[in-house]
Amino acid sequence: MIKRSTDATDRVWALLGGDPALTAAVGLGGPGPGGALRARLPVREMARSTVAVCALAAAELAAARRGGGPLPAVRVDDGAVAAAFASERHLRVGGRAATTFAPLSRFWRTADGWVRTHANYPHHRARLLAALGQPDAGAGGDEALTGRVADVLAGREAAQVEEEIHAAGGLAVAVRTPHEWAVHPQGAAVAQRSLLSLERMGDGPVRRFGGHVGGLPAAGLRVLDLTRVIAGPVATRTLALLGADVLRVDSPSLPESQDAHNDTGFGKRSTTLDLARAADRATFDELLATADVVVTGYRPGALDRHGLSPQALAERRPGLVIGQLSAWGTYGPWGGRRGFDSLVQAACGIAAVEAGPDSRPGVLPAQALDHGTGYLLAAAVLRGVTDQRAGGGTYLARLALAQTAAWLARGVGRDEPLRDVGECDVEPWTRERHGAFGLVRYVASPVVFDGGPSDWACVAGRWGADAAVWGGAGGGAGPSGAA
Template sequence: MNATVTYSPRRWWAGPLDVEGLALGSVEAAAATVNLYAGKPGLFRTTSALTAAAFDSFGHLRIAGRKPQGFAPLSGFHRTGDGWIRLHANYPHHEQRLLQALGATSPEEAERRLRSMAALEAEAAIQSNAGIAAAVRTRSEWLGSDMGRAASLGAWVAFEFADGTADGLGLRDFGEESSGGNSAGRGSGQAEALPLRGLRVLDLTRVIAGPVATRLLAALGADVLRIDPPAFPEIEDQFVDTAFGKRSAEADLSLPGNQHRLRQLLPAADVVVAGYRHGALDRFGLNPRELLASHPGLVVVTLDSWGSAGPWSGLRGFDSIVQAACGIAHVYGKDNHDGEWRPGALPVQALDHATGYGVAAAAIHLLARRREAGTGGAAHLSLARTAEELFSLGRNTERPSEVSAPDYRSTDSTYGELRYIGPPLTDGGQPLDYPFPPPPYGGSPLAWV
């Protein structure tokens, strides 16, 4: 984070780690890159209040007056025979795989099964059945494992360019050292236009981190087309939170016809953001190196849970699961009112949101480089590597202070009236907003406007 910028308050969430530093640093990275791209240092800024609200956008959201649905009953921490495990079962297919792995037919039966198993035994059984779980590890246990060592390698954002060179940037490395020029992208020379106006973003992401990134790109003017698989629809409330300013299409990419239509989209795309488990989209020709070989001017940013190396690189995961594995849940653990120690969690899903703003920063950084070098490039981030950035910040020892009340906004949508939080940036001192509300899920054609 740029040391010359002072935020007040600097701490607003209780807890042992500097989650505020991670949040502010990731949003500031996005602001710095878009200012560099626009050639206007200081144009886009953030504040403590804007960042705090944006990192809890799901919690602030109201859909036709109701709170969105949070974690499913089976998701969360569960006691095992020798410790604790965290499960994720928000999606029906993940819940089914988890129950099958435990030989259970209900959450109650799964709970009983887990208490008869060791945490690592349950973790292995669930993961081998494509379910999603992680034993609660101490920080030293994670760092001493092959998975932890692999996750800590390299920079927060790892870049690979079309000419074969590579680079990396950490949370504190993004800045505005040069002007970056004034061009606003394909077909746009309007100085007052949003900086990404005219750019096309193919959004192949789900859940939170990737959609947060592309939601910000949409707020900055990009045409974002999100594609989801019909067989595994996104959770509706989650989609509503992160789909502002986008168009939404459904397509089974295993079908040859849809693969052909996807190939037709790529030549006119500026950015591809992919947020599935590592290597999951390679069979559709969406490996970053293959994409750059076919489309040298493309910007490709990928994100996953565990990184591109190590024994867990191909596993599914979520923010909460990474927290359990890497030591965060243990650090936030405490005794409950009965005197029993229980693992804890970050005050918000900060790994998701910080990774999302890092993805947006990486995409804009590569767009700026493309303008100068004439070729695109690729970047990769992971939730596990973002956790390492959080630990590297140390502890925030200031006492928590209240931030300003959120700036709630409202809009009509096909889901009813929405109360929502805008992007965590101001544009020339004015709050940035999304161009339109979340669209009907899957209601857009698989084509550019």
């Protein structure tokens, strides 16, 4: 049964500055909540509304590029959304599942509570172990090392661990209850912010990007993707689905997981540039000179030395739409800290709310903060592009995983009780295609509207292997038609 958009969709659409009448185009349906999003917090509604506003923003841009007329109908299927929010878990490349969390990325019991660490990347693992005085070697491999780390942490207080590992450049947070986060200075700062912001930050000429009339809404849009891990790449993966020419740019000195890229690199190309080298910086500047959108996902301030703060970008390229994503926000005592979905869940009280009968901290049924924020970021960019085409200007969208967590913790739009409905069948939303590493089995995008794309143009290639140029094979979206 198809029903109208929820209140949550209406409210988020209003935050994006959208015409409230347009949410009538959103139809919701599907087989039910699905076990993949079973939680105490209203994850299903959060997931549904983030996808809904993203699809609605795409439909709005499609109508604008046609010169007006009726808005394409948007369809949000609960099953498709549930499958997509766990896309990295369902991905198979050459029959192999992706590795998601490293052995040292987990909860640990401390002398007075729990901490959560993140050590998926080699440099984060090294900093974690250095802070704890543990060599990354020895008999027994990771199993023995995990035991030694557990022994060290068991004798320390959680807040002490949090600060010591942060000081060493590693990643760890104390597991807090919702009340403890509310009285924490960063939690209090987050509580004063809305879910997201989209603002016209300056003047700029109207940008008429290429692409044929009647094509996909983002056809001809050039997007510089300066994001990592899940949330930012999900946003730019969605822009690629909608026809954008997305070029992901990474530093060659920062390693990336090919498994992660296999999940979020659909429809994109990927290159590496060292912005400290004159030749690579000149190449990047040439790309920026003709970009329409820049999306950043590094901790606030990390790109400023390269002249890539939102203000610097606006001055260098008036008329850009800029998306800025962070873990904790750009404000407060943690505004410059690194963070990931799992850490935000632990710090903000979600892990405590989702705890099991043994009181061990729990987790959401998916990396829902990442995926939800990714679809919100894509929606904000699309809305910015629509407004930019109508009247010029430079637009800035700001989102943070902690703000998405606060929205979820507040109950999103309505109460949703815990339900045991069994496992979610992802088969209806899986696809198979051949790629550079063999047969790829993946989940289709849940962003669906009449006349929209049915699939990405290609699966992800080898991370960092593409030329640092616009256009060419790999960008854009698949054939037009309803998914």
